[in-house]
Amino acid sequence: MNPVLNQNKSSWDAMADTWFGSTALPVYGCLAPTEDELHLFPDLSGKKVLDIGCGSGHSLCWCGQKGAAELWGLDLSEKQISNAQSYLTENGYHPRLYNAPMEQECGLPKEYFDVVYSIYAIGWTTDLKAAFCNIASYLKPGGVFIFSWDHPLMSCVDVIDDKLVFSGSYIKDEAFSYIQRGQPVTVQNRRMSAYINELADAGFVTERLIEETDSDTLSRAAEFSSGYYSPWRAQKLPLSFIIKARKL
Numbered sequence: 001m002n003p004v005l006n007q008n009k010s011s012w013d014a015m016a017d018t019w020f021g022s023t024a025l026p027v028y029g030c031l032a033p034t035e036d037e038l039h040l041f042p043d044l045s046g047k048k049v050l051d052i053g054c055g056s057g058h059s060l061c062w063c064g065q066k067g068a069a070e071l072w073g074l075d076l077s078e079k080q081i082s083n084a085q086s087y088l089t090e091n092g093y094h095p096r097l098y099n100a101p102m103e104q105e106c107g108l109p110k111e112y113f114d115v116v117y118s119i120y121a122i123g124w125t126t127d128l129k130a131a132f133c134n135i136a137s138y139l140k141p142g143g144v145f146i147f148s149w150d151h152p153l154m155s156c157v158d159v160i161d162d163k164l165v166f167s168g169s170y171i172k173d174e175a176f177s178y179i180q181r182g183q184p185v186t187v188q189n190r191r192m193s194a195y196i197n198e199l200a201d202a203g204f205v206t207e208r209l210i211e212e213t214d215s216d217t218l219s220r221a222a223e224f225s226s227g228y229y230s231p232w233r234a235q236k237l238p239l240s241f242i243i244k245a246r247k248l
C-alpha cells in the first residue's frame, strides 16, 4: 500500500470508535438535505447494495431497513470493518464486508450491484480514477452510484473577522495533511470538474449534482461562527455536494 493509505489506515483504526454512526444515511453530510428530502435512491427492496467506506455500518443498516436483499461494504480500516460487522450482526443482518482500499482491486463481484454509494468517504481516495473505475466495474449496467463529500469550495475559504474570504486556491489539486481527532491524515483537494470528468471517463452519466444547504438551516437566523461546519457558513455556501450517477 502507498504511504498515504498506510497512514490513513492506522489513523482510521485509531479513530474508528469516535466515528460510530456519525455520517450515515439518511444523512449525506453536515447541514445538507437528507435522503428523506432528496429521494435519490431507487426502491431498495430486493436490491444488492455496496457501501464504499462503510465505516461503522450504519448506512448499510438503513439500506437493510429499506428492504435491500444483500448488504456489502468495503473500508480501509480493519477496526471500522469489525465495528460494522458487530453492529450489523446485532441488528439481524448478514453483511459481506471487505477490508481494502477503494482504489485497489479486492475481489468484489463484477456487474453485480444495483446500487453503490459512499457517504463522506470518496474524498479519501488517493486515486479517484481507479476508485471510480472499480465502482463502475461492480455495478450492473444501468446501476446507480451516489456519493457525498465536502464541497470543493470549503477548502478555499477562511473566516476572517465576520467574512468568508477566498484565501486558498480552487485550481491547485493537491494532497494536504492535518490532524483529525488526534491522528495524522492526508486527503486531496479536487475541483468539481475532477469528479464530473472522472465519472464520465469511468462510464457514468451524472444525473444530479446537489449543492444545497438544508431548508431548516437556511430559514433560521444563524449566529456568526467561524466553525468549519457552522450554520453561518452553510448559509453562504454548500458544505457538501452530492452526486447521483448511472452506469451506462
Ligand SMILES: C[S@@+](CC[C@H](N)C(=O)[O-])C[C@H]1O[C@@H](n2cnc3c(N)ncnc32)[C@H](O)[C@@H]1O
Residues within 6 Å of the ligand: 005, 008, 012, 019, 020, 021, 022, 023, 024, 025, 052, 053, 054, 055, 056, 057, 058, 059, 060, 074, 075, 076, 077, 080, 100, 101, 102, 103, 118, 119, 120, 121, 124, 125, 126
Ligand atoms: C467519514 S467515514 C464514513 C462513515 C460511513 N459512511 C458511515 O456510514 O458510517 C470515512 C470512511 O472512509 C474510510 N476510508 C478512508 N480512506 C479509504 C480508502 N482509501 N478506501 C476505503 N475506505 C476508506 C475510513 O476508514 C472511514 O471509515
